[in-house]
Amino acid sequence: MTALNKQALRVLAVALDGDDWHAEGNSVYGGRYDVGDNVCYDLIASCESVNGESPHADFIAAANPATVLALMDELEAAEHTAAVDHEAACSLVEENEEVKRKLAAAEKCIAELEAFISQSCYVFDGRDADISDSYIDASTSSLMPKVSTKNEGEPCRYCSDGSYSGLPGGACEHCMGTGLDNPAAGIGVKGE
Secondary structure, rough: HHHHHHHHHHHHHHHHOOOEEEEEEEEEEEEEEEEEEEEEEEEEEEEEEEEEEHHHHHOOOOOOOHHHHHHHHHHHHHHHHHHHHHHHHHHHHHHHHHHEEEEHOOOOOOOHHHHHHHOOOOOOOEEEEEOOOOOOOOOOOOOOOOOOOOOOOOOOOOOOOOOOOOOHHOHHHHHHHHHEEEOOOOOOOOOO
């Protein structure tokens, strides 16, 4: 139904004062009015009766101007709700795109920071009491913890027999005296 048809139908229903019709047998009545002490109705339609019933009259009475106006109001309300929902959906799409852009920027920043850390850290070499002033590449240094596929708490693969390499304090160069493989394993960036 086009907007023009809907508006024309509304005009016609309003012109009949939103009248409520009723069926009596095969006739449809509406437009109640009083004549003295008598209540009268206008004959709206007279329909064919089949076996004492008139489904046409029942339908015409049900599809009266009051019903048409109520349906038109519901339709307009539904169209308004659909328009509001569409606007909200479009807004969410824009917001989602903004969140995706921010996530990509954050992931890029995290990657840049991880690269910076692994490429330019000074590492305490553990051999002297003071921190070494020499540059040690964190990405290749044996002093930086490496991610292991072994489960945390498994014996160190380098000193599992309990032998140590003679570092200060008798520590193994790999596990630094813990006896466990990669004590820093599992340390990662949130979201990995």
